[in-house]
Amino acid sequence: MAKFLEYVPGDSFLHRMNPVAKVLCALLISIACFCTGNLIFLVAVLILDFVMAARCGMARQAAGLAKAVAIFSILLALIALLGTPRGPVLVTLPWGYIGIGSIVAAITVIMRLVACAIPLFLVMYVTQMNDLANSFCKIVHVLYKYAFTFTSAVHFIPVFMNDMSGIMEAQTARGVAFDGGMVKRIRLMVPLCVPLLISSVRKTNSAAIAAEVRGFNLRTCQSGYKDYPFTGLDVRAIVACVLLVAVAIVVNVLVPPLF
Amino acid sequence: MIEFRSVSASYDAETPVLHEVSFTIEDGDFVAFVGTNGAGKSTTMRLMNGLLEPTAGEVLLDGTPTTQLRTSQLAARVGFLFQNPDRQICCNTVRDELLFGFKAQGRADAQAEAKVDAIIERFGFDADAEPFLLNRGTRQLLALASIIVMETPVVVLDEPTTGLDFRECAKVMDVIAEMHAQGTTVVMVCHDMEVVGDYAKRVVAMTAGRVVADGLTFQVLRDPAALHAAHLLPPQVSQISMMLVERNAELADTAIAQANTVEAMLDAMQEQEEAVSHG
Numbered sequence: 001m002a003k004f005l006e007y008v009p010g011d012s013f014l015h016r017m018n019p020v021a022k023v024l025c026a027l028l029i030s031i032a033c034f035c036t037g038n039l040i041f042l043v044a045v046l047i048l049d050f051v052m053a054a055r056c057g058m059a060r061q062a063a064g065l066a067k068a069v070a071i072f073s074i075l076l077a078l079i080a081l082l083g084t085p086r087g088p089v090l091v092t093l094p095w096g097y098i099g100i101g102s103i104v105a106a107i108t109v110i111m112r113l114v115a116c117a118i119p120l121f122l123v124m125y126v127t128q129m130n131d132l133a134n135s136f137c138k139i140v141h142v143l144y145k146y147a148f149t150f151t152s153a154v155h156f157i158p159v160f161m162n163d164m165s166g167i168m169e170a171q172t173a174r175g176v177a178f179d180g181g182m183v184k185r186i187r188l189m190v191p192l193c194v195p196l197l198i199s200s201v202r203k204t205n206s207a208a209i210a211a212e213v214r215g216f217n218l219r220t221c222q223s224g225y226k227d228y229p230f231t232g233l234d235v236r237a238i239v240a241c242v243l244l245v246a247v248a249i250v251v252n253v254l255v256p257p258l259f
Numbered sequence: 260m261i262e263f264r265s266v267s268a269s270y271d272a273e274t275p276v277l278h279e280v281s282f283t284i285e286d287g288d289f290v291a292f293v294g295t296n297g298a299g300k301s302t303t304m305r306l307m308n309g310l311l312e313p314t315a316g317e318v319l320l321d322g323t324p325t326t327q328l329r330t331s332q333l334a335a336r337v338g339f340l341f342q343n344p345d346r347q348i349c350c351n352t353v354r355d356e357l358l359f360g361f362k363a364q365g366r367a368d369a370q371a372e373a374k375v376d377a378i379i380e381r382f383g384f385d386a387d388a389e390p391f392l393l394n395r396g397t398r399q400l401l402a403l404a405s406i407i408v409m410e411t412p413v414v415v416l417d418e419p420t421t422g423l424d425f426r427e428c429a430k431v432m433d434v435i436a437e438m439h440a441q442g443t444t445v446v447m448v449c450h451d452m453e454v455v456g457d458y459a460k461r462v463v464a465m466t467a468g469r470v471v472a473d474g475l476t477f478q479v480l481r482d483p484a485a486l487h488a489a490h491l492l493p494p495q496v497s498q499i500s501m502m503l504v505e506r507n508a509e510l511a512d513t514a515i516a517q518a519n520t521v522e523a524m525l526d527a528m529q530e531q532e533e534a535v536s537h538g
Binding site (some may be wrong): 167171172174177179195198202 | 305310330331335338345350359364405409
């Protein structure tokens with residue numbers, strides 16, 4: 001099973017797409033999600049997300065991700081619920097009220113975030129970080145040091161997660177019980193940030209030195225052997241995503257909100 | 260006593276790492292687990308203090324399954340030294356680091372303070388030093404000291420000498436040998452066969468998640484089948500001993516055939532010489 005943001009090998013259409021096209025498509029899908037608050041449209045995008053994930057053999061990971069994003073977006077949903085007085089009144093508040101429209105707004109926030117997060121994460125799972133960095137250098141002419149910084153940051157996320165897990169395990173072996181409520185867990189985890197920070201600085205420093213001694217600064221856009229040509233698949237995918245944005249705008253204009 | 264009963268384990272519920280492993284470690288034993296990387300040694304260690312739960316079988320600590328013991332109960336009985344001391348060290352001073360285990364287990368009283376003071380003196384630590392600024396060997400010693408100070412009846416050491424120079428390695432191992440002499444059960448993962456030969460009383464060789472040999476150190480380190488299965492190179496003393504026995508079959512029943520250390524080999528050879536001269 002793939003770890004968080006770890007490349008999953010495969011031969012799906014997403015795997016075969018150009019990395020730049022993948023990122024562009026993911027961004028277009030996200031834009032489409034933010035162009036409309038129509039729940040049916042967002043559900044359709046969500047279904048599309050899961051179909052793509054299933055095609056990559058990552059339906060389970062996508063479901064896990066959807067759950068995680070939904071939990072993280074609860075705070076935003078709560079703000080929408082309490083700060084969007086719409087529709088028939090259900091509960092009166094000192095500053096307004098919670099109506100059926102407020103509930104729809106809260107659900108929309110969650111749906112929107114989940115629908116736009118899945119494609120962005122899928123891109124990470126179906127693209128090698130080196131390909132992502134190199135394609136952006138070759139096609140978009142992004143400076144390699146910026147592309148490398150991004151890919152290194154992404155690469156280090158699972159490394160640091162693994163480190164944190166190891167540190168927690170070491171403290172568990174010394175009798176620290178990490179079970180219990182969220183507040184207790186956070187209180188116990190705060191001191192562990194010290195070894196994590198130390199190990200992060202050491203790893204980053206080592207990685208920087210290793211890159212320097214291998215001629216990191218000599219690299220240009222033309223340094224890579226591999227080319228990343230756009231194929232018909234990439235063009236069709238981008239066109240489809242542009243159409244999705246157009247549909248989102250049309251839906252937003254033509255279909256009035258329910259509440 | 261630690262008992263493994265047909266234990267299987269996996270990290271992701273898909274790929275088994277251990278396959279029906281069974282053995283018993285008696286109180287006061289000094290056992291070294293050897294084998295290649297990925298053989299399942301560290302997994303076995305993690306099962307011993309409940310950091311990992313078996314997918315099948317049982318791990319019993321003094322007759323109680325580890326799954327039925329709470330974290331603090333396990334930590335009070337089994338001390339665990341990790342390969343990387345930086346994962347264990349988390350306090351701002353050496354003194355705080357040594358006290359951390361007591362605090363975690365709710366035992367930070369005057370007695371604990373006295374134990375910490377004693378161990379600081381014994382190891383010659385600077386009590387107010389910043390642990391992360393110490394060198395690698397001293398950090399490893401500090402991590403070991405923070406386990407020793409808890410006085411657990413069992414200590415599990417996952418590659419305690421990795422990354423240490425000879426002097427630091429000898430210092431760490433001498434402390435471990437002293438603990439064992441005082442009655443502590445020591446379970447250790449080690450890739451250095453010289454260290455295994457010098458200190459361990461019993462060796463468990465593993466490969467691909469299975470135990471391929473389990474016996475007294477001199478037996479396992481001279482067992483060609485076990486050495487081959489676990490991809491091990493015996494220590495030089497064992498190799499010399501095997502060569503001597505190969506050349507002279509009469510030595511097979513003497514102490515020479517059982518010597519693990521240079522000192523033991525010299526003593527055995529002296530005995531042999533004396534026996535020859537007298538007889």
